[in-house]
Amino acid sequence: MVKTKLLLVEDDNPLVELIRYNFEREEYHVINTSDGEEAILLAKETLPDIIILDWMIENLSGIEVCRQLRRSDETKHIPIIMLSARSEEDDKIRGLEIGADDYLTKPFSPRELLARVHAVLRRARPALAGENLTFSDIEMDITAHKVKRAGQAIALGPTEYKLLKHFLEYPSQVFSRERLLDTVWGYDSDIEIRTVDVHIRRLRKALNINGGADIIRTVRSAGYSLDQNAV
Numbered sequence: 001m002v003k004t005k006l007l008l009v010e011d012d013n014p015l016v017e018l019i020r021y022n023f024e025r026e027e028y029h030v031i032n033t034s035d036g037e038e039a040i041l042l043a044k045e046t047l048p049d050i051i052i053l054d055w056m057i058e059n060l061s062g063i064e065v066c067r068q069l070r071r072s073d074e075t076k077h078i079p080i081i082m083l084s085a086r087s088e089e090d091d092k093i094r095g096l097e098i099g100a101d102d103y104l105t106k107p108f109s110p111r112e113l114l115a116r117v118h119a120v121l122r123r124a125r126p127a128l129a130g131e132n133l134t135f136s137d138i139e140m141d142i143t144a145h146k147v148k149r150a151g152q153a154i155a156l157g158p159t160e161y162k163l164l165k166h167f168l169e170y171p172s173q174v175f176s177r178e179r180l181l182d183t184v185w186g187y188d189s190d191i192e193i194r195t196v197d198v199h200i201r202r203l204r205k206a207l208n209i210n211g212g213a214d215i216i217r218t219v220r221s222a223g224y225s226l227d228q229n230a231v
Contacts, residue, residue, distance in 0.1 A: 003029040007048035009039040022110040036060025043075045055084035070099035079124045133168040136228050160203040167226035176223040
């Protein structure tokens with residue numbers, strides 16, 4: 001099972017351990033830093049599913065980290081929940097206006113944070129709520145584990161299904177082979193990087209079997225994306 005990646009940006013060590021314990025128990029993969037500049041680099045390198053970001057951290061403030069992440073094409077779609085001891089309404093509004101998806105005031109219970117994360121992820125990624133995913137003429141029924149293109153059933157192997165699901169969750173975004181390897185096969189995989197190309201070819205063949213246009217774009221020296229204008 002591929003774990004949901006959570007980037008935790010927090011410098012309070014007891015709080016870090018509490019959050020890590022509760023989220024790892026829920027099968028999350030937790031990445032942690034206390035440094036704002038490192039947080040931006042980690043977000044771009046690992047593309048987490050969600051970021052929990054404290055307002056007061058080292059080097060860059062949480063507000064500035066949020067601002068920079070929202071300006072980057074690589075990270076602008078990643079959900080962000082801000083944490084702060086600031087309870088004033090103006091601070092909450094500022095955090096939300098700068099691009100945070102939610103704002104939680106300290107102290108809080110781990111159960112509340114988990115609930116907030118689950119809610120934000122459901123809004124950001126419909127697949128987590130068991131809903132259908134669609135793009136162009138492709139439909140994926142998450143519950144039934146079925147795929148159709150232009151109304152015709154498409155047979156996919158398990159890995160091709162995971163690849164397509166990831167592309168459907170993030171349409172038009174370009175993913176390198178390394179990132180696809182981490183996301184689809186997992187961090188501990190010993191799979192060679194060229195294996196990604198093999199499964200991309202299989203996915204293409206399956207999707208195009210009934211004469212459909214190629215919808216997976218190869219971006220030279222960058223990777224692959226789901227794109228209606230793929231060539």
